[in-house]
Amino acid sequence: MDKIMAEPVLELSNLSKAFGALRATDGVSLDLHPGEIHALIGPNGAGKSTLIHQICGTLRQDTGTIRFAGEDIGALNTAERARRGLGRTFQVSSLAPDFSALRNVMLAVQAQEGSSFRFFKPVMRDVGLIDRSMAMLERVGLKDRARIPAAELSHGERRQLEIAIALALDSKAFLLDEPMAGMGPEGSKTLTGFLDGLRQEAPILLVEHDMDAVFALADRISVLVYGKVIATGTVDEIRRDPAVRTAYLGDHP
Amino acid sequence: MTVALALEQLLNGLQLGVMLFLMAAGLTLIFGVMGLINLAHGSLYMVGAFACATVAAATGSFWIGLVASLACAAAAGAIIELLVIRRLYDRDHLDQVLATFALILIFSEGTRWLFGSFPLYLDIPPLLQGAVALPGGAQYPVYRLAIIAAGALVAFGLYLLIGKTRLGMRIRAGESDREMIGALGVDIRTLYTVVFALGAALAGLAGAMVGALQSVQVGMGEPVLILAFVVIVIGGIGSIKGALLGALLVGVVDTMGRLLLPQLFGLFVPPSQAGMIGAAAASMLIYVMMALILAVKPRGLFPAAHM
Amino acid sequence: MAMTRENLINIILAVLLLAAPLAANAFGQPFYVTLATRIVILALAATGLNLALGLGGLVSFGHAAFFGIGGYAAGILATHGFSGDPLLFGFSGTNQMLVIWLVAMVVAGLVGLLIGAISLRTSGVYFIMITLAFAQMVYYFAISWPAYGGEDGLSILVRNQFPGVNTMRPLGFFLICYAVLMAVLGLFVLIRGSRFGSALQAARQNEVRVATVGIAPFRIRLTAFAISAAITGLAGALFADLNRFVSPSMLSWHMSGELIVLIILGGAGRLFGPLAGATLFVIIEYVLGGLTERWQFFLGLILLGTVLFARGGLLGLFAGKAKHG
Numbered sequence: 001m002d003k004i005m006a007e008p009v010l011e012l013s014n015l016s017k018a019f020g021a022l023r024a025t026d027g028v029s030l031d032l033h034p035g036e037i038h039a040l041i042g043p044n045g046a047g048k049s050t051l052i053h054q055i056c057g058t059l060r061q062d063t064g065t066i067r068f069a070g071e072d073i074g075a076l077n078t079a080e081r082a083r084r085g086l087g088r089t090f091q092v093s094s095l096a097p098d099f100s101a102l103r104n105v106m107l108a109v110q111a112q113e114g115s116s117f118r119f120f121k122p123v124m125r126d127v128g129l130i131d132r133s134m135a136m137l138e139r140v141g142l143k144d145r146a147r148i149p150a151a152e153l154s155h156g157e158r159r160q161l162e163i164a165i166a167l168a169l170d171s172k173a174f175l176l177d178e179p180m181a182g183m184g185p186e187g188s189k190t191l192t193g194f195l196d197g198l199r200q201e202a203p204i205l206l207v208e209h210d211m212d213a214v215f216a217l218a219d220r221i222s223v224l225v226y227g228k229v230i231a232t233g234t235v236d237e238i239r240r241d242p243a244v245r246t247a248y249l250g251d252h253p
Numbered sequence: 254m255t256v257a258l259a260l261e262q263l264l265n266g267l268q269l270g271v272m273l274f275l276m277a278a279g280l281t282l283i284f285g286v287m288g289l290i291n292l293a294h295g296s297l298y299m300v301g302a303f304a305c306a307t308v309a310a311a312t313g314s315f316w317i318g319l320v321a322s323l324a325c326a327a328a329a330g331a332i333i334e335l336l337v338i339r340r341l342y343d344r345d346h347l348d349q350v351l352a353t354f355a356l357i358l359i360f361s362e363g364t365r366w367l368f369g370s371f372p373l374y375l376d377i378p379p380l381l382q383g384a385v386a387l388p389g390g391a392q393y394p395v396y397r398l399a400i401i402a403a404g405a406l407v408a409f410g411l412y413l414l415i416g417k418t419r420l421g422m423r424i425r426a427g428e429s430d431r432e433m434i435g436a437l438g439v440d441i442r443t444l445y446t447v448v449f450a451l452g453a454a455l456a457g458l459a460g461a462m463v464g465a466l467q468s469v470q471v472g473m474g475e476p477v478l479i480l481a482f483v484v485i486v487i488g489g490i491g492s493i494k495g496a497l498l499g500a501l502l503v504g505v506v507d508t509m510g511r512l513l514l515p516q517l518f519g520l521f522v523p524p525s526q527a528g529m530i531g532a533a534a535a536s537m538l539i540y541v542m543m544a545l546i547l548a549v550k551p552r553g554l555f556p557a558a559h560m
Numbered sequence: 561m562a563m564t565r566e567n568l569i570n571i572i573l574a575v576l577l578l579a580a581p582l583a584a585n586a587f588g589q590p591f592y593v594t595l596a597t598r599i600v601i602l603a604l605a606a607t608g609l610n611l612a613l614g615l616g617g618l619v620s621f622g623h624a625a626f627f628g629i630g631g632y633a634a635g636i637l638a639t640h641g642f643s644g645d646p647l648l649f650g651f652s653g654t655n656q657m658l659v660i661w662l663v664a665m666v667v668a669g670l671v672g673l674l675i676g677a678i679s680l681r682t683s684g685v686y687f688i689m690i691t692l693a694f695a696q697m698v699y700y701f702a703i704s705w706p707a708y709g710g711e712d713g714l715s716i717l718v719r720n721q722f723p724g725v726n727t728m729r730p731l732g733f734f735l736i737c738y739a740v741l742m743a744v745l746g747l748f749v750l751i752r753g754s755r756f757g758s759a760l761q762a763a764r765q766n767e768v769r770v771a772t773v774g775i776a777p778f779r780i781r782l783t784a785f786a787i788s789a790a791i792t793g794l795a796g797a798l799f800a801d802l803n804r805f806v807s808p809s810m811l812s813w814h815m816s817g818e819l820i821v822l823i824i825l826g827g828a829g830r831l832f833g834p835l836a837g838a839t840l841f842v843i844i845e846y847v848l849g850g851l852t853e854r855w856q857f858f859l860g861l862i863l864l865g866t867v868l869f870a871r872g873g874l875l876g877l878f879a880g881k882a883k884h885g
Contacts (some may be wrong), residue, residue: 011836051884056772058768061735063878064683077771077776078771078772079770079771079772079775079776079777080776081773082771082773082774083764083774090768093590094766094767094768094769094772095766096762096765096766097765097766097768098761098765099758099761099762099765103758104762104769106758107758107759107762107773107774107775108754108767109681110758110759111773111774111775112774115803116756116775116780117755117756117783118754118756119750119754119757120750120751120754121749121754121755122750122753122754123753123755123757123758124753133593143622165773168773169774177706182657202747211738220698245776260795284685288686290685290689291816331853337864337868339870343852346619346684346685346688347613347619347820347824347828348867348871350619350621350688351820351821351824351863351867352863352864352867352868354817354820354821354863355859355860355861355863355864355867356860356864357817357860358856358857358859358860358863359857359860359864362857363857365854366857367853381687434697436766446761466752475813479692479693479813482689482692482693483689483693485689486686486689486690486693490685490686495808529704529705529706532704533701533704535704536700536701536703536704537698537701539702540693540694540696540697541697543563543690543693544678544694547678547681547682547690548678548681549684551681551682552682552686558798
């Protein structure tokens with residue numbers, strides 16, 4: 001496939017992180033190419049969360065490197081990584097709860113445009129800022145809910161809002177942490193369709209428990225068990241992989 | 254500077270450190286177990302001092318006064334825990350700060366109401382009067398040595414209590430996981446009251462012991478409280494070990510700084526100014542030390558694991 | 561902007577606060593003019609803190625440091641201005657308020673930058689205790705440094721001057737302070753609604769979210785903390801001129817506590833919270849203080865009641881729940 005040949009957007013090499021005796025991440029190498037959805041699956045406690053924290057910069061790796069868009073970002077903090085285009089959504093929605101949906105997106109747009117050190121111009125009269133933010137809300141189908149505080153949005157709407165924020169950041173890659181969690185069947189279906197189109201905009205590293213969604217969306221799948229990647233391959237390769245079947249898929253008939 | 258003077262000041266530093274430990278241990282325990290910042294801890298120190306002075310004056314015995322200080326401070330602690338503090342565990346730190354600040358106003362003015370604005374005095378018990386000779390020839394008060402010994406005993410007692418007893422096990426469980434301790438069937442409300450009263454008793458003991466060195470007056474607990482905050486910031490919030498080492502560090506550095514810094518500045522500037530600059534620098538020394546430690550270790554020297 | 565109930569109450573407060581001293585002055589009661597000036601200056605100091613605490617969620621228990629530094633800036637400049645002794649770089653002080661304010665704000669802001677740079681590396685109770693400790697450091701320094709009065713404080717013999725106003729007349733000085741407060745409240749509104757204000761408030765609500773969109777919360781907070789310190793420093797300079805006296809008590813931790821109390825009594829996170837709180841506080845102080853020497857006992861009870869049972873403060877009672885954009 002052509003796209004595998006292209007330079008990867010995100011590339012983890014030999015990443016390790018231990019907490020005392022526990023090796024939460026154990027020599028993980030993984031990459032994400034333009035245009036693809038790369039799903040990361042694994043049983044609970046496999047180290048998915050720890051890995052995401054390291055990619056985002058909330059945890060530092062003990063050893064190994066993280067390259068993003070041609071640059072080593074392993075020593076940068078969360079905000080610096082985000083500014084380079086690493087768009088992330090959270091397993092448990094993480095929004096500014098008192099702000100409306102619109103202002104949550106506006107915060108991302110203002111960050112993407114540059115300086116937040118502007119002290120005098122009222123944001124609510126900044127037509128350009130509002131328009132760009134509304135456009136993001138419209139793309140995820142939240143335009144009608146723009147003025148509702150994030151705390152009062154439904155679970156599914158908060159997921160959509162997170163994605164709108166990631167879009168607003170003009171991300172070079174998306175890191176989606178269980179976007180399907182807690183969504184009803186209808187919501188999951190809509191979101192699956194949306195993510196399917198999103199990969200053209202920027203590749204997605206998708207951490208997900210919902211196997212239907214993973215098998216429907218993923219170009220490639222990596223399986224993480226006890227902090228190690230035990231297999232990487234296409235959907236069919238992973239389905240057939242005996243090690244994966246015993247370690248993981250066996251638990252989910 | 255003679256060896257005797259240095260030794261004397263070193264002991265004074267240890268004695269200050271011991272007092273700070275008694276305050277800081279309660280504060281850090283209460284924060285570690287209940288997640289509460291208690292500004293009124295200095296008021297409990299004051300309660301202990303007033304109780305000791307009043308009862309000692311009435312009975313003629315310092316020792317009965319000392320027992321009274323423990324009892325009154327523990328009782329005052331239990332009462333405010335039941336009436337006010339337990340409503341604050343689920344609140345944010347701002348509410349805790351404000352409510353306990355309000356308690357300080359109530360305690361301070363209430364004490365002025367009961368005892369008037371004049372300080373009380375507390376005599377050192379006959380058993381502990383007098384002085385012993387230090388190597389180098391200086392005389393050192395027995396009472397101050399007794400305070401150091403008492404502090405060491407309390408530190409050892411706390412070590413046993415927390416490390417070896419059922420109550421201690423529950424306290425440790427409460428520090429690491431509040432839900433688990435509920436699941437174990439421990440009555441968490443009673444545990445909180447007991448921990449708070451224990452912290453209060455330690456503060457009261459400190460107040461009573463210092464009461465015989467200084468005058469007993471309203472507001473006496475507040476400078477000590479702020480030093481105790483410096484201690485637990487340095488030591489790491491929630492850590493008894495950190496409180497002990499932090500307290501000794503602050504006590505010794507503060508006392509030695511007041512002795513040495515004026516002499517140090519004396520090497521560079523005329524003596525009249527050296528005293529002034531040295532004293533001003535010494536008054537800031539422990540805060541500068543705190544800033545330096547935080548620059549290297551933002552969570553203190555011995556951060557508690559659960560933070 | 562739509563006329564909400566809170567805006568209406570704010571306007572009434574602002575008008576009353578201007579009308580009361582004008583009336584008192586007309587009836588020859590300068591004492592009440594001075595009382596109103598005290599309200600305005602305390603409100604200004606608390607508005608500075610409100611920027612850090614109300615918008616940024618930074619519970620600083622050390623703002624007395626900035627209040628006192630502003631006060632000492634006024635006192636020291638005025639003393640040198642009076643005596644003609646050189647202060648720094650051949651500059652020998654001044655009695656011009658405008659210069660004094662500038663110096664007070666710059667010095668308080670710089671100290672705020674320094675204290676903030678260390679304290680903001682931590683959060684929660686650490687932040688509270690560290691800001692408290694640093695303020696105490698400044699307090700002890702002021703006490704042990706005898707050149708400007710040490711423990712006894714420093715008197716300003718003649719109130720400093722402002723172009724075109726007789727500052728020795730209580731009403732003239734009140735109007736200056738009132739104008740400064742209104743200007744700073746206007747600045748507060750601008751900052752709250754700006755991009756910077758958005759980032760600051762978002763950092764209060766969810767620090768991780770702010771970092772994940774690429775804004776470093778530390779820099780936003782540090783900037784807010786320094787601006788907050790500068791405003792409280794300005795209030796300190798005015799307070800020194802009001803009393804014509806500066807002492808370490810302006811730096812004491814009780815002062816830090818009182819500034820927080822003003823905000824909470826009035827209503828946290830509200831534009832006029834500090835003003836409502838300062839009004840209530842000074843009235844309590846005046847009325848209860850006239851009845852009993854132990855008025856702080858009752859202040860403690862009122863505060864305790866507010867924290868436990870009426871968390872919206874005074875404005876919360878009248879204007880309903882605080883709204884956010």
